[in-house]
Amino acid sequence: MEKWRRESLRYSVKDGVCWSINEGLGAYYTPPFAVALGASEIQVGFLTSVPNLVANASDLATPRLMEGRSRKKLVTDLVLIQALVWLPMSLLALLVFFLGIRSVLLLLLVILLYGAYLTLGSLNGPVWSSWMGDLVPEKERGRFFGMRNRWLGLANLSSMLAAGLFLELCRRKGVLFLGFAVIFLLAMVARLLSRHFLLKQYEPKFREEERYHFGFTEFLRKIWKRGRRPNRFGRFTLYVVCMSFAVNLAAPFFTVYMLRHLRFSYSTFVMISLSSASVRLLSMPFWGKFSDKYGRLTLLRLGGLLIPWVPLLWTLTTNPACLSAIEMFSGFSWAAFDLATFTYVYDVVTRQRRGICFSYMNALNGMGIFAGATLGGFLATRLNLGLEPILSLFLLSGILRLAVSLLFLPHLHEVKKVAPHRPLWMYPRSLVRKKYRL
Secondary structure, X not given: OHHHHHHHHHHHHHHHHHHHHHHHHHHOOHHHHXXXXXOOHXXXXXXXXXXXXXXXXXXXXXXXXXXXXXXXXXXXXXXXXHHHOHHHXXXXXXXXXXXXXXXXXXXXXXXXXXXXXXXXXXXXXXXXXXXXXXXXXXXXXHHHXXXXXXXXXXXXXXXXHHHHHHHHHHHHOOOHHHHXXXXXXXXXXXXXXXXHHHHOOOOOOOOXXXXXXXXXXXXXXXXXXXXXXXXXXXXXXXXXXXXXXXXXXXXXXXXXXXXXXXXOOHHHHHXXXXXXXXXXHHHHHHHHHHHHHHOHHHHHHHHHHHOOHHHHHHOOOOOHHHHHHHHHHHHHHHHHHHHHHHHHXXXXXXXXXXXXXXXXXXXXXHXXXXXXXXXXXXXXXXXXXXXXXXXXXXXXXXXXXXXXXXXXXXXOOOOXXXXXXXXXXXXXXXXXXXXXXX
């Protein structure tokens, strides 16, 4: 049994690497594809908001899908269909290349296909998370997911760089949309390979029982439960949703800002983006060990108080080198936040309810993304806070991110036992010297 479990974790890393390549080639370049088609800021906002709303709302069906079904079969079936979505996306790019057709209908098809891709991934997410929760022991979670995310980051970084350089070459030769068709097909191949490694993993016995099920409306009623046993997961979910709203006010428009407003080449665009991915990759193992020792909540607080500064710093410069440095800081901050939000759920939710809780959190999170990206699309050309509209939007996003963290983080509590002493920087300097004889 232990041998199968260890072997499954190795296959999980390989699955994650292939999934990350698929994301780096396909999902990451869907917004630039829309920009190349001439999408406006509002349309780019809809590309993020509408698919994410539909995708995350579909999570409400996941608990019922899991009833009486093998998690492994459900995950691999959804991944197969998800991989095939890239085929019609590639055909659309070829249609533009050969016939030169660019229309609102084409953009609508891109939104629908991207929505289908995200929906299938969203349905898959809670089931996969439940499965992985049984494969990774509590004491190993921070280290394992930190290590796994490092490999995922390396794969994502490499695929993004290769695709960006390839698209820049295609643009210079006048065959940009042929380049998009190629990378979408490669994304499909990578996702199919991901499924191959998922099929090799062991699935511990699990049965979704009716007595552990609770409705979405019941969850909403108790989301901020007070008393001796507050709803830790509900408060955490509300924090994540509000943060998603604040983040997605600006997040979809960094691509528009670089490609349309600053007129960066694809290679410059990719190099700035890779600055974030590379630091995220390097910092993941550190954050994983930190999380296991000091707890998910300490890590969440650090990430939650660092990421608000990213969009604020973007308003200060247009220099590519400075923007790369800002994105390095972004990668370091988001690595902490993403790892903490993922692993915190495992601490506060029982094994039997993980699939349901991930589903409900994702559904609400989709609403936050939808509201943020949709509102951001309207404000991106209208907001005036003393800067040009899109920079005013970045400023507003940063302020709201900080406000959300300051408002919600004091109400979240650690669950697992952590090291009794605090990180070094939380001690007064004199105590550090005395304790560690510096």
